[in-house]
Amino acid sequence: MGDTLIYLVPAFGVLGLLYTFWKSAWVAKQEVGTERMDRIAKAIADGAMAFLKAEYRVLIIFVLA
Template sequence: MGQTITLVIPVFGVLALLYTFWRSSWVTRQEVGTERMARIAKNISDGAMAFLKAEYRV
């Protein structure tokens, strides 16, 4: 039983990473939308990066 778990856990970890990569690439391939939506997305991204930089300094 213990040996089975030590094999199953890494397999599920690899499967989770593969699923995450697949979903991430799917999201990246989606259309941005209208110009206004792209502008809003850029503003959100810029704000998130500014927040992370401020957090990193602390």
Template sequence: MEKLIYLVPVFGLIGLIYTLVKFNWVSKQDAGTDRMKEISNYIAEGAMAFLKAE
């Protein structure tokens, strides 16, 4: 049971490292065609307008 106190931070660190690796992988992916980028900009603008209205 006392080993659990050491396992929790270790698993937390493993989770953070995994998240960082996935973030880097997603960031390196192609954003798509010009039309896809245009649509994503519209979605981002709409989301920000919604958040400001709330």
């Protein structure tokens, strides 16, 4: 059983990544919708990136320490 897990765990990891890329491509192909929906989506994306930038600034202190 232990020998099987050595191959099974990375295989499922690769399958998970492939599924993620497939679903990501599907989402990217979908229509944006109306102009208002596009503006809202961009505002959400900008806010998310601002949050991540602030989060990484805090986390870098703990990573480097």
